Amino acid sequence: MKVTQKGKSNGSSWIRTRALMIKESHQIIRDPSSLLIAFALPFIMLFLFGYGLSLDTNNLKIGVVMEDLSNDARSLAYAFANTSYFDARLGHSRKYFENELISGHIRGVIVIPQDFTENLRKGEVSPKLQVLSDGSEPNSATFVENYASGVFLTWLIANGYENATRTSPLLDVEPRFWFNPELSSRNTILPGCITIIIAIIGTLLTALVVAREWERGTMESLMVTPVKIREIIISKIVPYFILGMVSMLFSVAICMVLFGMPFRGSVFALCIISSAFLLVSLAGGLLISTLSKNQFVAAQASLVSAFLPTTLLSGFIFEIDSMPAILRAITWVVPASYFVPSLQTVFLAGDVWPVLLPATGIMMLIFILLFTITIMKSPKRLEAS
Amino acid sequence: MNELPLVQISNVSKVFTGGKSPALDSISVDIKPGCITGLAGPDGSGKTTLMRLIAGLMIPSSGTLTVCGFDVVNNPEEIHEIAGYMPQRFGLYEDLTVIENLNLYADLQGVSQDERSGVFNRLLDFTDLKRFQKRLAGALSGGMKQKLGLMCALIRRPKLLLLDEPSVGVDPVSRRELWKIVRELAGQETGVVWSTAYLDEAERCDEIILLSEGKILYSGIPKKLTASMKGRSFLVKESASGRRSILDSAMKNDSVRDGVIQGGSVRLVLKSGADSSLIESLIPGRKLAAVPAEPRFEDAFVDLLQHRHAHKESGVASMIRPVHADSRTAVQAEGLTKCFGDFKAADDISFSIPPGRIFGLLGPNGAGKSTTFKMMCGLLKPTAGRAAVNGIDLENAPGRARSCIGYMAQKFSLYSNLSVAQNMDFFAGVYGLYGSGKRKTIGQLVDMFDLAQYIDSTAGELPLGFKQRLALSCSIMHNPVVLFLDEPTSGVDPLTRREFWNHMNAMVEKGVTVVVTTHFMEEAEYCDEIGLIHQGRMIASGSPDMLKDKVRSVEIPEPTLEDAFVELIKKTGPGNSGIPARE
Structure with a gap:
């Protein structure tokens, strides 16, 4: 159906839009669930993600089996026990830890064999440790293995057994991490978390509100008034845009105050990129509810289309570069995959406009596309045109 | 004054994708300005579709429809400038x-701030809602919501006012007020289209369009149609116990078109040309006295529609097992009281119902009848007092008491995406039936309610009458002694309602006790005894005729049950209509 533009009623268009926006704001304020989603949800999510989800591995529980009881062996065992990577307990036989490894109470067992000291002293055969790890948790297993050899090397060097390694490194790599020197995964997760919050507020809330008008029969009354479809849509976007921005700033404040996240960019840049992402989310939500007209379906659809891609395909948990080609291609149309890096940039690096501008541009393009489809798919009648 | 019709409908059809037959089938009719045009017909006859077509919310599949000369397909925006519409x-x-609702619609309809205060004042006075301006619309009673909906449609004094079943679920007092308001409007250049399931409302309209299966059966002045029934309606006075069997034998007679119970009488309508003397000999060995009665619009409605819907005898009579109550009172309420915070929803309500009777709970929206009803069937715990069913206390032995209760909720409460067979199977399981006993019961119910043809259909897609049969069959699966019905025929057309009560009467004859809440006075006429609840108290009780007698006066020499309802409520004082219905 074409959207007819009429000159004569344009004067009151603003009045109608404003009336609808006031109505929408009243509804937001009176509906505890929208306020809950806007303010309680960020709080809970940031808490869970900030404290609960860490991609760094510390304090891996392991067992150290001492088949050799020499001073050297003991010193090495203490080295394992003292590092923050491990939470180690000592034992005298593999049997002792076997059950715990099977039941998953410990992630690995490091065995200091009987001939350890002998080999070390002789220097003929390089001393060996045995590392048993729980292969059912591949990530942890790798960590155990790498950390164990790291600790071992450090111990060898510290105790003057350099030759024991026999291989002197040709190249010495001394890493320095920019922007996130501690390599704390929290600093990259929290921006992802803010992304999820904005996506939920934008998509879920708006998806529900239009569907609700259909379900409660108010859409039918609205349609018989002179109101235009674009006025209805604009009046839905503006109040939720404001709500989303307030909630976003609230979340950023929590990140900085509670989790001590650095914020190296400007509020201006933050608002620009957030606006773009919020608009995309809002338009997505409106499109969903225009098509579904049913709150339950709208909620399901917004979870599938907003929450999941934002979590899985935005690169904040799983790096996009290591995804298979087809998934990488899909991330090109996931707005969050532009927003997460932008947000991380603003937090950790600063206003790097060459990164931020293209991302904002692409998000705005997706927004315009969704918005146009929504307007075209919103008939001012009860049946699809 | 205005020669042109307000709405011109010519050859309009509407076909929905997936629909077997067209919702509207080449309809042609004109709607006049300045009067109330009623739109009546059974469920699914196309009333709402026609309303939406006139409102420009749907496009006709063929034919043309214009409002004040504007075409609904090409100029919907012009129509929206002059029409007011209140959806269901x-x-x-x-x-x-x-007031926020009013302001919103005033803005949307382009009413300026200056005009507004005058219009609002007039409307708020008109509808007596001035006191409640600051109240949330959700907290209003049904009648008040309806008035507010009407106000929103009236803000700019539309030339055409479309009301889609405005009186469903609304008590008689509020219905009367609404009618008064609309009547006043209709004189003043506003044409009203009022779709309704209440035939007494249809009768009062200036013009009526009678729809059935998408076709117009009659359009014109309702009185004319009613007059065509002259000499065919009769009243048979009878003692309380004999009415149901008279109705039953009358309906088996081929010359009888329609029959209903009306308080202490049975009202019969004969087929045209039938001899009235046949009534006298309906019951063998007895001479019944028949008094001629004024024809009603409903008689004509049923007469027109019965051509299409053949009357079916209830299979219940022959199949249901007689029920024997264990106690002399089937249902007993003693000082039932329920408080929600400071608010007393029900206040010291007592009554007792002997077995094999129909008891009706009536009252305005929010009067406390639903609360009382829920306490009686154990869905709500009373704050004080006790309720017993079949002599079993609901509080001491809720499980045992509930096994004597069948409950049919107001809304269709079956699983609409399961088939008829699956629904029955599920409910049989819930009531603890299994194996051959279960198969036998389900088989009997299917025969009894003639459900075999729909056995594999999805429950949600059944015709309304069959949905009701299914709901009923699921609620009587365990042979309950008492059947609780919460507004069982709300939104249902008169034919389906008759069929439903046909089943009810047959069950009551077998000793089942029925407790019913309703807003339909025709339905209340079937009751042996009525309790009228207002402001949480039982303000009157007795048989329908006793209640009518209570309000008989010089002004109302022949009160209807609705008159009785309205007058008795009025006597008790101003309504507590500000208190929301706690449905």
Whole structure:
């Protein structure tokens, strides 16, 4: 159906839009669930993600089996026990830890064999440790293995057994991490978390509100008034845009105050990129509810289309570069995959406009596309045109 | 004054994708300005579709429809400038206050701030909602919501006012008020289209369009149609116990078109040309006295429609097992009281119902009848007092008491995406039936309610009458002694309602006790005894005729049950209509 533009009623268009926006704001304020989603949800999510989800591995529980009881062996065992990577307990036989490894109470067992000291002293055969790890948790297993050899090397060097390694490194790599020197995964997760919050507020809330008008029969009354479809849509976007921005700033404040996240960019840049992402989310939500007209379906659809891609395909948990080609291609149309890096940039690096501008541009393009489809798919009648 | 018709409908059809037959089938009719045009017909006859077509919310599949000369397909925006429309669910924002709703619709309809205060004042006075301006629309009673919905449609004094079943679920007092308001409007250049399931309302309209299966059966002045029934309606006075069997034998007679119970009488309508003397000999060995009665619009409605819907005898009579109550009172309420915070929803309500009777709970929206009803069937715990069913206390032995209860909720409460067979199977399981006993019971119910043809259909897609049969069959699966019905025929057309009560009467004859809440006075006429509840108290009780006698006066020499309802409520004082219905 074409959207007819009429000159004569344009004067009151603003009045109608404003009336609808006031109505929408009243509804937001009176509906505890929208306020809950806007303010309680960020709080809970940031808490869970900030404290609960860490991609760094510390304090891996392991067992150290001492088949050799020499001073050297003991010193090495203490080295394992003292590092923050491990939470180690000592034992005298593999049997002792076997059950715990099977039941998953410990992630690995490091065995200091009987001939350890002998080999070390002789220097003929390089001393060996045995590392048993729980292969059912591949990530942890790798960590155990790498950390164990790291600790071992450090111990060898510290105790003057350099030759024991026999291989002197040709190249010495001394890493320095920019922007996130501690390599704390929290600093990259929290921006992802803010992304999820904005996506939920934008998509879920708006998806529900239009569907609700259909379900409660108010859409039918609205349609018989002179109101235009674009006025209805604009009046839905503006109040939720404001709500989303307030909630976003609230979340950023929590990140900085509670989790001590650095914020190296400007509020201006933050608002620009957030606006773009919020608009995309809002338009997505409106499109969903225009098509579904049913709150339950709208909620399901917004979870599938907003929450999941934002979590899985935005690169904040799983790096996009290591995804298979087809998934990488899909991330090109996931707005969050532009927003997460932008947000991380603003937090950790600063206003790097060459990164931020293209991302904002692409998000705005997706927004315009969704918005146009929504307007075209919103008939001012009860049946699809 | 205005020669041109307000709405011109010529050859309009509407076909929905997936629909077997057209919702509207080449309809041609004109709607006149300045009067009330009623739109009546059974469920699914196309009333709402026609309303939406006139409102420009749907496009006709063929034919042309114009409002004030504007075509609904090409100029919907012009129509929206001159039409007011109240959809079935009033279209209110429940989380906005009364005045906020009004302001919203005033803005949307382009009413300026200066005009507004005058219009609002007039409307609020008109509808007596001034006191409630600051109240959330969701907290209003049904009648008040309806008035507010009407106000929103009236803000700019439309030339055409479309009301889609405005009186469903609304008590008689509020219905009367609404009618008064609309009547006043209709004189003043506003044409009203009022779709309704209440035939007494249809009768009062200036013009009527009678729809059935998408076709117009009659259009014109309702009185004319009623007059065509002259000499065919009769009243048979009878003692309380004999009415149901007279109705039953009358309906088996081929010359009888329609029959209903009306308080202490049975009202019969004969087929045209039938001899009235046949009534006298309906019951063998007895001479019944028949008094001629004034024809009603409903008689004509049923007469027109019965050509299409053949009357079916209830299979219940021959199949249901007689029920024997263990106690001399089937249902007993003693001082039932329920408080919600400070608010007393039900206050010291007592009554007792002997077995094999129909008891009706009546009252305005929010009067406390639903609360009382829920306490009686054990869905709500009373604050004080006790309720017993079949002599079993609901509080001491809720499980045992409930096994004597069948409950049919107001809304269709079956699984609409399961088939008829699956629904029955499930409910049989819930009631603890299994194996051959279960198969036998289900088989009997299917025969009894003639459900075999729909056995594999999805429950949600059944015709309304069959949905009701299914709901009923699921609620009597365990042979209950008492059957609780919460507004069982709300939104149902008169034919389906008759069929439903046909089944009810047959069950009551077998000793089942029925407790029913309703807003339909025709339905209340079937009751042996009525309790009228207002402001949480039982203000009157007795048989329908006793209640009518209570309000008989010089002004109302022949009161209807609705008159009785309205007058008795009026006597008790101003309504507590500000208190929301706790449904």
